[in-house]
Amino acid sequence: MEYYINPCSGISIDVKSGQMISVIDIEGGQVVDFFAESAVDSEEFLSPGVTIDCNESLRLRVGDTIYTNLYKPMFKVISDDVGEHDLLHPCCRPEMYEFFYHNGDNHSNCLDNINGALNSKRPIIHPVNIFMYSEIDGNGDLKVKKPLSKAGDKVVLETLMDVRLGIAACSVSESECNSGKCTAVKIIVE
Secondary structure, three states: OEEEEOOOOEEEEEEOOOOEEEEEEOOEOOOEEEEEEEOOOOOOEEOHHHHHHHHOOOOOOOOOEEEEOOOOEEEEEEEEOOOOOEOOOOOOOHHHHHHHHOOOOOOOOHHHHHHHHHOOOOOOOOOEEEOOEEEEOOOOOEEEEOOOOEOOOEEEEEEOOOEEEEEEEOOOOOOHHHOOOOOOEEEEEO
């Protein structure tokens, strides 16, 4: 099945264990906020922090596993055209837009888009920010740069448990996060 996520919006998709998920940057330079919860228990969900802990790395590489908050395997990275994704930043939300850009009122954001897609009310969501390029220097300073993904680049994940995905095409056009504009993305589940 193919799914299109319009710019600045989100969707939910039910995916079974063993299925493959391709996340495709249609035009290039677009971040995808990728989140999931267990189909059995929504209190078990994707955790970048646990993923960093278990893989002992701030980066995702082919062959790595993405874990839940309960340290259970959720996804395996099968292929990756880009090799640069962010595990540190939470979903953008009105307070973030207000803090950085002074335009938080009624701004489309990934927290609301994923919560809306999953019919949930999580106060904060830490997704895997696919294609997001965050550079950390030797002093530990963090800078969000223009994504390295080009048109058609993709990441393929194997699903290791039944999940409900909550995915958003990131809404930040105010910085280099999405190359200064927001575009659509495509998801293929096989």
